[in-house]
Amino acid sequence: MTSLARKRQNRWNVVVNIVLIVLVIVWSIPIIGLLISSVRPQDDVLNTGWWTVFKGDGDFTLNNYRRVLGGRQATFTDAEGNVLRASGDNLSQAFINSFTVTVPSVIIPILIAAAAAFGFAWMVFPGRKLFFTIVVALLVVPLQIALIPILRDYMKIGLTGSYLGIWLAHTGFGLPLGIYLLYNYISTIPRDVFESAFLDGARPMVIFVRLVLPLSVPAIASLGIFQFLWVWNDLLVALVFLGGTSDVAVLTQRLANMVGSRGQDWHLLTAGAFVVMIVPILVFFFLQRYFVQGLMAGSVKG
Amino acid sequence: MKKAVVVLLIALVVLPSAFAAGQADTKQAEKKVVQVFGAFVDEELRRFEEAIVPFEERTGIDVVYEGSKDFETLISVRVEGGNPPDIAALPQPGLMYNFASQGYLVPMWDSLLEAVDANYAPVWKDLGSYDGVPYGVFHRVNAKSFVWYPKKAWAREGYEVPTTWDEMIALMDKMVANGHTPWSIGIEAGGATGWVGTDWVEDVMLRTAGPEVYDKWVNHEIPFNAPEVKEAFDIIGKIWLNPKYVYGGTNTILTQSYTDSPRTMFENPPRSWMHRQGNFVTSFLQDDIQANLEEEVGVFPLPSINEEFGIPILGGGDQFVVFNDRPEVREFMEFLATWESGEIWAKRGGALFPYLNQDLNAYPNEIERSLAEALVNAKVFRFDASDLMPGQVGAGSFWTGIVDWVNGKNLDTMLSDVQKSWPK
Structure with a gap:
């Protein structure tokens, strides 16, 4: 590379970096605002914007978090030293519920999708193309139109309000995308890998467990993130199939109800939003290496 | 590896069914339950639960209230899907007209009708009626003028x-x-x-x-x-x-x-x-x-x-309507039609009740007392037009x-x- 070309390359990199930095800042500002609002007292939040804290006025408090995380009766002290008692939102139960819903709703569809993708990609059976087309076509069907028919069937077999019911619902809604994504990845695994295994007399199940699953980890991880975020952030499916009583309510339901019947408690929503965000952010950071890999793997076929 | 996967799969299938079975068992063994679904949440949800404690203690019936901000959408989905709550608290009369015209609602029975006639001004019964048939019982109401x-x-x-x-x-x-x-x-x-x-x-x-x-x-x-x-x-x-x-x-x-x-x-x-x-x-x-x-x-x-x-006083309120006709549901509806169901909430503040025979002294301050008085004594009360x-x-x-x-x-x-x- 000549020095001129290198210089041009460097200049180009600077431009890209500046654009990226600007984008990151623009995208982060609302979140920073939310974070600052969540540690400000209620009256301040309602009277002045969050940016005024940079001028040095206003106090900070963890009361919002205390109220959000506390049990039914949270006790805290306000700026003047008065002890206030207010009903807390007891998010811990909702946390457990959210995990109970989310973890199986991620594992089950991934296992099924991986097996199905392997079958579609490498096993020969009549109607393979047709079935795969049908599965992919299901991607365009909005899940809302399935709510009422599924609910009716669930009523008949007594699945409404049970965790199994919502796991199956999320599995069904998540499968088309999962199969499609994993198919794109698994079909790119070199044929030689399978051929030598077949020659050694390995049955498809062995190939799937010993070869396909380990080789597809990046794609599975990226699908896992997608499915996790979707289930974790889902409100509609949970409300319809699980219901919203406090023993089964998931985090999104508690968050939606936190603002009060007339939206008067939105200062609590700031803290609640951060509590709910923690888990997806952790999951994303732990898996983000795979996330980028997996996305690329799924998109560039060949 | 293969074994592990098989075990995992079996666990996944068995565990939830055990869950579901366990739930069904406890439901049968437990006391009678009345499910109520409504649009009010948070603070008001807790007040409502407090207000119905006397009923639960007296009868041993467990009233489970579920509130959602997406009530309007969900109630339609659940009713259409064949999974209606026992009782719903409908914020808008229009929803009641919808369900009543499709035959989903249980009309008021004689003893409830008597209670409503005795405890409410006629306007509330009219607001809870569709096609001349009364369905809805009002509990907490609001007055806006x-x-x-x-x-x-x-x-x-x-x-x-x-x-x-x-x-x-x-x-x-x-x-x-x-x-x-x-x-x-x-x-x-x-x-x-x-x-x-x-x-x-x-x-x-x-x-x-x-x-x-x-x-x-x-x-x-x-x-x-x-x-x-x-x-x-x-x-x-x-x-x-x-x-x-x-x-x-x-x-x-x-x-x-x-x-x-x-x-x-x-x-x-x-x-x-x-x-x-x-x-x-x-x-x-x-x-x-x-x-x-x-x-x-x-x-x-x-x-x-x-x-x-x-x-004139302008106002609104949630009306409670019955989807599933069971003795314990009837009992709870009759409770809702009495001042006893509102008294505890009234004492805690932040709510008004339409009952004719209510004790105005129950309200915790002069403000709410005067609001309740204006509401009960108003010659003209009308429901919020935009809700109708x-x-x-x-x-x-x-x-x-x-x-x-x-x-x-x-x-x-x-x-x-x-x-x-x-x-x-």
């Missing part, structure tokens, strides 16, 4: 509560002369921006045109842009569109949230001096004001304009029409646009 003011600041300035509309206008001019801004009005409410304005229009309509014209307007027997409606807008416009009368002028009307708006009265010095809103406004106020409600906050009913109609009109208008073009009008759109054009949006 009230003007709130900062009591201490008023006393300092020597302002007195007006008893007629003209007195109120005179008071407003006096405030302006003193350099004060009479009203704080904020109608921002996210996707529901504008409803505060519809309440004003309805209140003034009831005062100028009377309840009969109001009913015709709601039922679309007179067009939406009838002269009476225009007159109401003109009266309101004299206040709303006059920047001297409203804190921040039309700009603030549109952009200030209705929950923040009343707080401007309790700053030092007050940025505004009056605010028209329902009984629920107190929960929006600053904590220290809420703690000394009686000393800090004053309230009077929006004065009458035409003596003939007195001081078809959704396209009552939760659509009427709201946006208010916004457009405040924004400077010609009144006649706006009214005829809303009229055009009325479903045929």
Whole structure:
């Protein structure tokens, strides 16, 4: 590379970096605002914007978090030293519920999708193309139109309000995308890998467990993130199939109800939003290496 | 590896079914349960649960309340999906008409009917009826025709509560002369921006045109842009569109949230001096004001304009309707129709009840007592018109029409646009 070309390359990199930095800042500002609002007292939040804290006025408090995380009766002290008692939102139960819903709703569809993708990609059976087309076509069907028919069937077999019911619902809604994504990845695994295994007399199940699953980890991880975020952030499916009583309510339901019947408690929503965000952010950071890999793997076929 | 996967798969299949089975078992073994589904959440949910404790203790029936902000969507999905709650608390009569006309609801039975006849003014039974058949029982209701003011600041300035509309206008001019801004009005409410304005229009309509014209307007027997409606807008416009009368002028009307708006009265010095809103406004106020409600906050009913109609009260409320007819459900409905079901909540504050035989002393402060008194004694009570009109208008073009009008759109054009949006 000549020095001129290198210089041009460097200049180009600077431009890209500046654009990226600007984008990151623009995208982060609302979140920073939310974070600052969540540690400000209620009256301040309602009277002045969050940016005024940079001028040095206003106090900070963890009361919002205390109220959000506390049990039914949270006790805290306000700026003047008065002890206030207010009903807390007891998010811990909702946390457990959210995990109970989310973890199986991620594992089950991934296992099924991986097996199905392997079958579609490498096993020969009549109607393979047709079935795969049908599965992919299901991607365009909005899940809302399935709510009422599924609910009716669930009523008949007594699945409404049970965790199994919502796991199956999320599995069904998540499968088309999962199969499609994993198919794109698994079909790119070199044929030689399978051929030598077949020659050694390995049955498809062995190939799937010993070869396909380990080789597809990046794609599975990226699908896992997608499915996790979707289930974790889902409100509609949970409300319809699980219901919203406090023993089964998931985090999104508690968050939606936190603002009060007339939206008067939105200062609590700031803290609640951060509590709910923690888990997806952790999951994303732990898996983000795979996330980028997996996305690329799924998109560039060949 | 293979074994592990098989074990995992088996575990996944067995565990949840064990779960489901366990749930079914406990349901049978446990006491009778009544499921109630409604739109109110959070603080009000807890108050409701407290209020029904006496019933649960007396009868051993477990009443499970579930609240959701997405109630309107969910109740339709659940009912259509064959999974209705035992009882639903419907915030809008229109929903009740829907379910009743499709035959989903259980009409009131004799003993409940007797209780409703004895404990409520006839207007509540009418509001809970579809096609002459009563279905809905009202519990907690709200009343909106009230003007709130900062009591201490008023006393300092020597302002007195007006008893007629003209007195109120005179008071407003006096405030302006003193350099004060009479009203704080904020109608921002996210996707529901504008409803505060519809309440004003309805209140003034009831005062100028009377309840009969109001009913015709709601039922679309007179067009939406009838002269009476225009007159109401003109009266309101004299206040709303006059920047001297409203804190921040039309700009603030549109952009200030209705929950923040009343707080401007309790700053030092007050940025505004009056605010028209329902009984629920107190929960929006600053904590220290809420703690000394009686000393800090004053309230009077929006004065009458035409003596003939007195001081009508505009309001609303959730009506409880039955989907599943079971003895324990009936028992709970009959409980809801009595003052006993409201007493505990009334004592905690923040709620009004329509029962004729209620004990006004139960309310924790003078403010709520006077609101309840005004509600029970009102000669004319009408349900919020925008909740009764078809959704396209009552939760659509009427709201946006208010916004457009405040924004400077010609009144006649706006009214005829809303009229055009009325479903045929």
